[in-house]
Amino acid sequence: MLYFSDYELDTFLLEDAYRGDLTTRSLGIGQHKGKMVFKRKQAGRVAGVEVAHALLTKLGLQPVIHIADGVDVDAGTVLLEVEGKAEQLHTGWKAAQVVLEWCCGVAQYTADMVAQVQLANPNGVVACTRKSIPGTRKLATAAVLAGGGHIHRAGLSETLLVFTNHRRLCQEPENWQQHVVRLRQQAPENKITVEADTLDQVAELVKAAPDIIQLDKFSVAEVLQSQQLLAKSGQQTMLSVAGGINRNNAAEYARTGVTLFITSAPYYAAPEDIKVIITPI
Incomplete structure (x- = not known):
């Protein structure tokens, strides 16, 4: 409630x-x-x-x-x-x-x-973003929970999520390891998620070992390649997929083995x- x-x-x-x-x-x-x-x-x-x-x-x-x-x-x-x-x-x-x-x-x-994701991957989790219609965020939270989903982050104060728009303002935007180290020092109780826009970024990110790499607008083929990069690294980092994930394609992404799916689609x-x-x- x-x-x-x-x-x-x-x-x-x-x-x-x-x-x-x-x-x-x-x-x-x-x-x-x-x-x-x-x-x-x-x-x-x-x-x-x-x-x-x-x-x-x-x-x-x-x-x-x-x-x-x-x-x-x-x-x-x-x-x-x-x-x-x-x-x-x-x-x-x-x-x-x-x-x-x-x-x-x-x-x-x-x-x-959720049903489509879990049919393909029983461990799959559908988590909704903070991109709800203005004024409806709490109602949206209640509805998502009633639908069996999770909340990815209800607001800026809840979790650490580094976007490209954050990194562009840093002195060394491509110094992934420096960003992760700083965040672990500044917010030791929080998991660190960093968004990747390309496979090249994933290759660099796995070296920095954030808790989660969020793959933004990746194709299914790119998700599979990202999993291969992660497997080769030996890191325990988790992958999530975001950007364009909806009821029509969630099952296809779930079949890759990724278990965390970030979406705003239910709000609309x-x-x-x-x-x-x-x-x-």
């Missing part, structure tokens, strides 16, 4: 209902009692239920969770239901629905990708359809 603050929940709600529900108010039905049910229209992975529950609870409602995040369900399964006044139900309706639809979409894509998955039905009680 990820904790969402009152501020974050209020932001979601106020984006849609900053001056109340004009339609409900104009119809004079605000005090009418109703029941609201959220169903996953198609079969698949569930995500966003905890956040939707928290949003509805903020409105003074007492929603009931029927399916937990991370579970696969049949089409038409009820995920969440709640009873209350129409003004409360309509205020929370779209905010909760959109959270569920977007999170289920991300979780479904992640789950599909199509949302899943969540059916919302409000009936009087």
Whole structure:
């Protein structure tokens, strides 16, 4: 479970209902009692239920969770239901629905990708980057976890990852060993990942022995060549692949024997359809 603050929940709600529900108010039905049910229209992975529950609870409602995040369900399964006044139900309706639809979409894509990777390589891990849509990073984290994925790095402060854009500003950009030694001194508790853009860089990087060499936009053939370079070096460095890794090609990369796959693709998955039905009680 990820904790969402009152501020974050209020932001979601106020984006849609900053001056109340004009339609409900104009119809004079605000005090009418109703029941609201959220169903996953198609079969698949569930995500966003905890956040939707928290949003509805903020409105003074007492929603009931029927399916937990991370579970696969049949089409038409009820995920969440709640009873209350129409003004409360309509205020929370779209905010909760959109959270569920977007999170289920991300979780479904992640789950599909994880399944494909692990079918080819049971030890494979799909890890998502910090390149999420602005404002959605925490929701994205919750959805990726519900999909069986991992988080590569949720922000700049979490891990050490040296890009070419870092090295260009160093006095000796190609002195890989110097970079690795400095990082081990400055951050002894953190693993060191260095990104490689070419096979020539991989050949130099293995000598510096970072914990992970991240292969950026490498073809499958180049990944196999990188593994050969690493094997010859005798180093225990791990390889990861990043850049363009998605649901369509992950299995092919997994068959190389690499076990860590870095991706942003799930964040841009199509949302899943969540059916919302409000009936009087």
